[in-house]
Amino acid sequence: DSGVTQTPKHLITATGQRVTLRCSPRSGDLSVYWYQQSLDQGLQFLIHYYNGEERAKGNILERFSAQQFPDLHSELNLSSLELGDSALYFCASSPREAANYGYTFGSGTRLTVV
Amino acid sequence: AQSVTQLGSHVSVSEGALVLLRCNYSSSVPPYLFWYVQYPNQGLQLLLKYTSAATLVKGINGFEAEFKKSETSFHLTKPSAHMSDAAEYFCAVRVDSGYSTLTFGKGTMLLVSP
Numbered sequence: 001d002s003g004v005t006q007t008p009k010h011l012i013t014a015t016g017q018r019v020t021l022r023c024s025p026r027s028g029d030l031s032v033y034w035y036q037q038s039l040d041q042g043l044q045f046l047i048h049y050y051n052g053e054e055r056a057k058g059n060i061l062e063r064f065s066a067q068q069f070p071d072l073h074s075e076l077n078l079s080s081l082e083l084g085d086s087a088l089y090f091c092a093s094s095p096r097e098a099a100n101y102g103y104t105f106g107s108g109t110r111l112t113v114v
Numbered sequence: 115a116q117s118v119t120q121l122g123s124h125v126s127v128s129e130g131a132l133v134l135l136r137c138n139y140s141s142s143v144p145p146y147l148f149w150y151v152q153y154p155n156q157g158l159q160l161l162l163k164y165t166s167a168a169t170l171v172k173g174i175n176g177f178e179a180e181f182k183k184s185e186t187s188f189h190l191t192k193p194s195a196h197m198s199d200a201a202e203y204f205c206a207v208r209v210d211s212g213y214s215t216l217t218f219g220k221g222t223m224l225l226v227s228p
Contacts, residue, residue, distance in 0.1 A: 002157060033215060043204065043218040056215055090157055098214040100165060102148050102206075105157035 003027060004106035006091050012112045018079040021109045025072055025093030031055075032074040033094075033103060034066055038087040049074055050097045081113045116141040116207045118188075120219035128227050133177075133192040135222050137205030140186065146208035147188045148216065149179055153201045161203075164188060175199070200226045 003026035013019055025032050034046040036059075045058035049068035060066075063081075068074040078085060088110050092103035121136040139145055146165050150158040162173025169181040179190045190203060205219040 002159070004157075042220045045215050045217065048215055058215070092158075099208050099216050100146055100214070102150075102160045102163050103216065105150075105159070107155075107157040 002104050002106060004029075004091060004093050004104050006089075006106035006109050008109060009107065010110050010112075012114060013081060015081055015083060015113055017081050017113075018077065019081065019111065021076040021078070021089050021091075021111075023074045023076070023091030023093075023106060025074070025091075026104050029093035029095050029104070030072065031094045031097060031099075032068055032072070033092045033099075034060075034074070034076050035090045035092065036087045037090060037108070043090075046076070055097060078111070083113050086111055086113045116143075116145065116209050117217060118147075118205045118207045118219040120203075120205050120222050122222055123220065124223045124225060126225040126227065127195045129197055130194050133190070133195045133199065133224065135190040135203050135205075135224065137179075137188045137190065137219060138186050139188060139205075139207050141207060147179075147181065148206040148208075149173065149177070149188075149190050150204045150206060150218075151175075151201050152204065152221075158204060161190070195224075195226050197226050197228065200224055 005024040030051045032049045036044045046060040048056040066076045088108045090108045092105045117140045148163045149161040162171045164181045172178045202221045206216040
């Protein structure tokens with residue numbers, strides 16, 4: 001157990017729907033990062049939050065949004081889902097704003113859009 | 115911009131043989147470099163990290179990596195492969211262009227045969 005908790009582990013939904021993925025960072029970590037992993041694109045950085053504030057955006061679609069709450073958990077919202085959104089979504093956390101010492105990853109949420 | 119390139123999407127070794135997984139980086143600043151391992155249906159686990167201290171870095175499970183600035187390389191090695199080492203391995207570099215996240219290579223699948 002890495003200490004980073006992601007729920008749900010699996011999600012199957014239909015095209016056009018909206019889902020919310022949840023992440024609780026490791027105790028004491030203030031930064032949360034979201035990544036998408038797919039066979040063709042590999043690991044793609046989506047977004048980074050530090051202590052409730054957005055710090056960086058990567059290849060995140062406009063249909064996707066995220067936030068980090070005062071208790072430091074984070075949610076990734078995916079809307080108007082398309083078949084191509086099927087992927088593993090990982091959350092990672094780190095103690096500080098800078099990723100100098102790496103991240104701790106959760107076990108991921110596998111999203112299947114049908 | 116910082117990036118990493120992993121040479122070889124698949125590497126096959128026999129149990130007991132040397133493991134060598136290659137990673138070359140591109141960075142205009144002194145890099146922070148990482149190796150992660152992903153077992154099937156799991157998240158990524160940090161194996162080791164280079165943060166400008168010793169150039170030979172020892173990690174978990176008997177793995178080590180050597181930072182070679184002249185070759186812009188950070189190859190991962192293990193003297194003797196075990197069946198349990200079969201997994202996907204990712205090299206990553208800290209991005210340092212206004213924000214601080216990690217960018218990952220495409221991954222190398224290590225196959226270990228008896």
